[in-house]
Amino acid sequence: MNGVYRELPAWRACRDSADWAGASIGFVPTMGALHAGHEALLKRARAENDRVVLSIFVNPTQFNDPNDLANYPRPLEADLALAAPYVDAVLVPEVADFYRDGYRFRVTESELSRRWEGSHRPGHFDGVLTVVLKLLNVVRPQRAYFGEKDWQQLQLVRGMVEAFLLPVEIIGCPTVRDTDGLALSSRNQRLSLLGRCHAAEFPQTLRNARDAASAAANLKVRGFDVDYVDDYEGVRLAAVRVDGVRLIDNVRLNA
Ligand code: PAF
Secondary structure (H helix, E strand, O other), rough: EEEEOOHHHHHHHHOOHOOOOOOOOOEEEOOOOOOHHHHHHHHHHHHHHOEEEEEOOOHHOOOOOOOHHHHOOHHHHHHHHHOOOOOOOEEOOHHHHHOOOOOOOOOOOOHHHOHHHHHOOOOOOHHHOOOOOOHHHHHOEEEEEEEEEHHHHHHHHHHHHHHHHOEEEEEEEOOOOOOOOEEOHHHHHHOOHHHHHHHHHHHHHHOOOOOHHHHHHHHHHHOOEEEEEEEEEEEEEEEEOOOOEEEEEEEEEEO
């Protein structure tokens, strides 16, 4: 790994150096607490680009629950160790640098962002899209990699890139799952042993139900608090709470 950049001028000097001129850059934006799902994104970026940049930034504007933000895991040393074999640079920006406008300027999408996650987490996607735009401007990658687990986020990022004519290719990567089928997520760490076992029933139930309404009913019977289940464009999207932890997932229909 070449370096960890906390300050934007140092990063810009690296990005503009002769060493990076003409190199294709693959970018993996994250909020840290890296797991095998992030590792799959980094591996793919490594295979497809000359340089790989990772960002680790717990973006405050996408949290609508201050406790969630405060409790978000920040294991920086472990993250750097996991990323080291794949990356050339890691950006760990300061909140003050990224939000020097006090969040007066933000990106708002007015349709898809209002559904599902958006209706349960007001303002969440304004925060996501705004920080992704900032990151893309700072990194200037040819390709950026996002997990399909956050399906709604992926569609919105693609839409923003198209709407603002950004010169970057957005690449969606398949969800990485544990052996019992639970999608990997930084939030899984917060589950108790019992909650973790119970959580495996979430994707199974989504897959096995014949429609969204019966998936929601079956999840309730199995003791999940259901925020939403919906079928949209061949994908079943859902969010539940189990053991006090909110989990989201999606499965392809007829797959
Ligand atoms: O998916 C995430 O980890 C975040 O929403 C992202 C894309 C890094 C923006 O903060």
